[in-house]
Amino acid sequence: MIRTKHIPDKYEKEILQIKKISNEMINDCMQCGKCTAGCPAITEMDILPHQIMRHLQLGQFNKVIESKTIWSCASCFTCAARCPRGVDLASLMEAVRLISLRQKGNNRLKVQNIGQLMTDEKMPQQAVVSALRKYSK
Structure with missing residues (x-):
């Protein structure tokens, strides 16, 4: 019997x-829950990390992008270190955040705007940190 994964068109x-940006294989996740068990930011998440992976496996991108979990992820890479299959969930979360920002047309960060972003209480800190990682190289 051949197993196939169906992603809604x-x-x-x-x-x-997401697969291209993160260079991760979403279907390698076996839903063991070790990523969720080790996550230090779990109290701020509305969808647990292993559930994010399952939604992505099922092609439920809308549920993932609408969750606050993608912005609560601290990118501490604890999930990647604990994963027995070597899936880097932090990289996947970064890819989803990037796609979200691109869809809104906000994928460019200017250095002169960083100070203003840091004072905005509604701006997720992870968005600023991710942008700094990306543009400081």
Whole structure:
């Protein structure tokens, strides 16, 4: 019997973008829950890390992008260190955040705007840290 994964056509483009940006294989996750058990930011998440992986496996991109979990992820890489299959969930979260920002047309950060962003209480700190990692190289 051949196992196949079905991604709804509606979000196939986004799921493929996530795979390309993160360079991770979403289907390698076996739902063991070790990422969730070790996550230090779990109290701020509305969808647990292993559930994020399952939503991505099922092609439910809308549930992932609408959750506050992608912005609560601290990118501490504890999930990647604990994963028995070597899936880097932090990289996947970063890819989803990047796609979200691109869809809103906000994928460019200017150095002169960083000070203003740091004082905005509604701006997720992870968004600023991720942008600094990306543009400081």
